[in-house]
Every structure is written in structure tokens, then in C-alpha cells.
Amino acid sequence: MTLAQLTAFLAAMEHGSFTAAARELGGAQASMSELVARLERELGATLFVRGGRRLVPTAAAIELQPHARRAVGAIDAGMDAVRSLSALEGGTCTFGVLRNAAYYDLADLVQRFHAQHPKVAVRLVGLNSALVAESIARGELEAGIVVLPVPEEGLAVRPLFRDEVLYASATRDPRGGPVSIDELAAASLVLYDAYAGWSDPTRRQLRERASLRGLRIEPAIEVEHVETALGLVASGSVDTIVSRSIAESPSFPAGVHVAPMDEPCFDTIALVQREGAHLSPATRAIASLAEQTLLSKLGDHEGRERMA
Structure with missing residues (x-):
């Protein structure tokens, strides 16, 4: 499980599509889809129901979302703390x-x-x-x-x-x-x-x-x-x-x-x-x-x- 996978997952949850997630993160739609697919394989669970106009999050996705937010937030806070060691x-x-x-x-x-x-x-x-x-x-x-x-x-x-x-x-x-x-x-x-x-x-x-x-x-x-x-x-x-x-x-x-x-x-x-x-x-x-x-x-x- 990587930071990129969790970031792509959170963007897809927020926007309801890989295209919109890619637009927010500055990547390709296929890349967003592949990152989430890898995450699903690692978890052994389906996170989104695909096929309609919007991604539909599953119970597993809803359960994962708060943990993913905390993990990404903790990494961002850690990066800020390290940057602040030398100077503000x-x-x-x-x-x-x-x-x-x-x-x-x-x-x-x-x-x-x-x-x-x-x-x-x-x-x-x-x-x-x-x-x-x-x-x-x-x-x-x-x-x-x-x-x-x-x-x-x-x-x-x-x-x-x-x-x-x-x-x-x-x-x-x-x-x-x-x-x-x-x-x-x-x-x-x-x-x-x-x-x-x-x-x-x-x-x-x-x-x-x-x-x-x-x-x-x-x-x-x-x-x-x-x-x-x-x-x-x-x-x-x-x-x-x-x-x-x-x-x-x-x-x-x-x-x-x-x-x-x-x-x-x-x-x-x-x-x-x-x-x-x-x-x-x-x-x-x-x-x-x-x-x-x-x-x-x-x-x-x-x-x-x-x-x-």
C-alpha cells in the first residue's frame, strides 16, 4: 500500500470518477484507475462498483476512507515538520x-x-x-x-x-x-x-x-x-x-x-x-x-x- 494509491483512492471517493481524480492530481485517468486497482488487489476487496457514470463506493471503501485520510494527513504533517527544522x-x-x-x-x-x-x-x-x-x-x-x-x-x-x-x-x-x-x-x-x-x-x-x-x-x-x-x-x-x-x-x-x-x-x-x-x-x-x-x-x- 503506497501514498500514491491512497491519494488516488481519496480523490476518486471525493469526485466520483477517475477522470475527475486525475484532473485534480495532475495525472492520467488510466493511472488513477490502475493505482486503485492495485490497492484493491492488495486489500483483497472491491472499493468501487464501476460501469455507471459515477463510481459507487462499497462498504469497504467507506470503511477505508477515514483511515486513508489520517495516513495521508500524517505524512503531510511529517513532511511539514521536517521542512520546518531548518527554517520557516x-x-x-x-x-x-x-x-x-x-x-x-x-x-x-x-x-x-x-x-x-x-x-x-x-x-x-x-x-x-x-x-x-x-x-x-x-x-x-x-x-x-x-x-x-x-x-x-x-x-x-x-x-x-x-x-x-x-x-x-x-x-x-x-x-x-x-x-x-x-x-x-x-x-x-x-x-x-x-x-x-x-x-x-x-x-x-x-x-x-x-x-x-x-x-x-x-x-x-x-x-x-x-x-x-x-x-x-x-x-x-x-x-x-x-x-x-x-x-x-x-x-x-x-x-x-x-x-x-x-x-x-x-x-x-x-x-x-x-x-x-x-x-x-x-x-x-x-x-x-x-x-x-x-x-x-x-x-x-x-x-x-x-x-x-
Whole structure:
């Protein structure tokens, strides 16, 4: 059984004739017919009923088709992997990053990747993690870095590290100790990622905690960007929640204090791709660069814990 035989078989299955299969593959009709005939002899089974205007696949052909697709796909993936060992000479990289990527040392990810692989086209999408995960599940992006939890159906998820979620306020006494979910629900809050709303992973965690106590979290203000929210917090009119990575960044407002939750809360940062999908060499390369960048900085941040 050869790759040429399986390729001819799959083309004949798709197009219903050896003539159309030959047209797709750039060969002769007789050659396509002979390749399939050899395959039938090796298998000891008839794959097509011939004689009409279209080839009619038999039960044996229907049974063989998914295995043939996987075999041909695996060979193609292997050839791509070997070609990528020396250099990435083309192709397109589609990758998603969480909205606040700059706080996770990913601000210059595209610049560094492009310097290494200038012939690769890059499509980098920065959205709320819930939207990045949806785009990957739909096949619009190959992979991405997200905050969990997100809906995981159809996705392969590999957690990388946890980042503590903190309460941020300019008016709450920093000596007041941890913040309870009751205090959070009673506070006047500004929450960011307004477009994603309660599908945002961090918000989802806090809403579920409040719901278990019969409470609701109702923000006074919703904005899109964390920087806008922190500006309002610094004015003393509202409070918010942030990850420790944001709280420890140089741009964090000096007059804003943070406190942990009394029941510690964490964002889990993860690498996500479609389940069962083979990443292109370009996307594998940028995913590897993003992972290395994230994990190399863990020791610089208290409250960021690598996953096993």
C-alpha cells in the first residue's frame, strides 16, 4: 500500500470518477484507475462498483476512507515538520493572546517572532480569553494563550501557570486584610472587558462564588480596558479586581492598594488549540516562543505559580 494509491483512492471517493481524480492530481485517468486497482488487489476487496457514470463506493471503501485520510494527513504533517527544522520560509501564523498580554511580557511577541522568521505572515488577535477560545474552536485561529476557565469542548488545553486575582482600591485601608465575597458584592466596582461581559473567565469565577452565597455582583461602571478602570480606581470613586501581574507592573497607579481574596482566587493561563488538529510549523513556533516567554518570567512575580 503506497501514498500514491491512497491519494488516488481519496480523490476518486471525493469526485466520483477517475477522470475527475486525475484532473485534480495532475495525472492520467488510466493511472488513477490502475493505482486503485492495485490497492484493491492488495486489500483483497472491491472499493468501487464501476460501469455507471459515477463510481459507487462499497462498504469497504467507506470503511477505508477515514483511515486513508489520517495516513495521508500524517505524512503531510511529517513532511511539514521536517521542512520546518531548518527554517520557516513561508506560510501564515494565526495565534490569539489574552487581552492584557502586555502585562504578561508578550507586548513584543510579534516583533521577536518576525525578526526570527521574516518570511512568515502573522495574524495575531488580542481579545478577551473567552472570545479567543471561541475563535480557536471555530477554526479561525490555530492556537492561543488564554485565561481559564473557558468552554473546553473541542479544545486541547494545556495549563501553564496560575496568577492570583486581587482586589484593588484607593480608599480601602491596606491593613484591612483579605476581601470576602460579601464585601466584593457590596462594593462600588468598575469592571473591564465590557464587550465580553460575564463570559470573561475572571468574572465568571467571582460570579459563581457570589451565587453560592445568594449574592450578585453588579458593577457600577463597565469599561473595555484595564488602564481605564485603574484610572477610575485611582480617583477613589470605585474599586476593581486585577491579576497580580498587573498589580506588580511599573504602570500600576501608586495610590492604589491591593488585597487578596479571603478564599484565594486565581486566573489559570493556558495554551489552547483545537482538539486533534495539527498546528502549522509557523503557529507551533510562535506558540513555543510565547510559552517560553511566559514561563521564563515566573520567578519575577510573587503569586504566579507554574502548573505541574
